Amino acid sequence: MQEFSEQALAEQGLAEQDVRRAAMDLLARREHSYAELSYKLRKRFPPERIENALQRLVDEGLQSDERFTEAYVYSRSNKGYGPARIRNELIQKGVSQNLLANYLFDDDEKWFSEASRLKDKKIGEQKKLSPKDRMKVYRFLAQRGFLSSHINACLG
Template identity: 50%
Template structure:
């Protein structure tokens, strides 16, 4: 864990933020939380994060697109992704913009996820059908699969 005194200068805060961004994209809110955990003050961290945004190194839009791409590849649907992104501090309008992009083809992804989990197809037994529906709802897809 970082000692509190490590992030007492703008250079140290920027270096820590760049280290985090080198691993993966982060949202502004995630970065702020992580920098504060490492000992930066809110004001200093916000100043450096604003600079990173101005330099094009930190982008909520880029984070949102990368997150949706990665999680949708693992079989998660728009409802679950919407909630996960909201918890990560992404603006609702940006979430809707990214999830609404036509390139995602959510019905096809829902069918793919369903077929992977249930290769035998839709169950005829109501109890098994309810199990399938719960799985799809947990994954963030509606009941329209």
């Protein structure tokens, strides 16, 4: 009986190492949120082993939702996406509202300048826009995740 429990402990330790290794492989490619890692690992491992392994990674500073959120906001905003879209994507990836409030600011000046830059790229630097062009730009920027205040400011 004692032999079985030692064997079971060894197997559990091995399984936790496997989970840790799989999580580290994912983290080596890019930052992941805790929920995103958990979701991906559930396809291969039982949930009770995942939680222990992921908590160890968090405790060791190898996985951080804050670092993930900061990197994600930076990356997506540099690709021309607005705050509403970035917020929705982060919520889908399991990031808490508190973290979003710390890293994503709707009234940041960069959103206004980015919306204006994308407008100029889309239709050129025309002074007077036709109603058709205004709607085209409005829809484009709204799909990119910009708020109406950003869009209206760049349309003047």
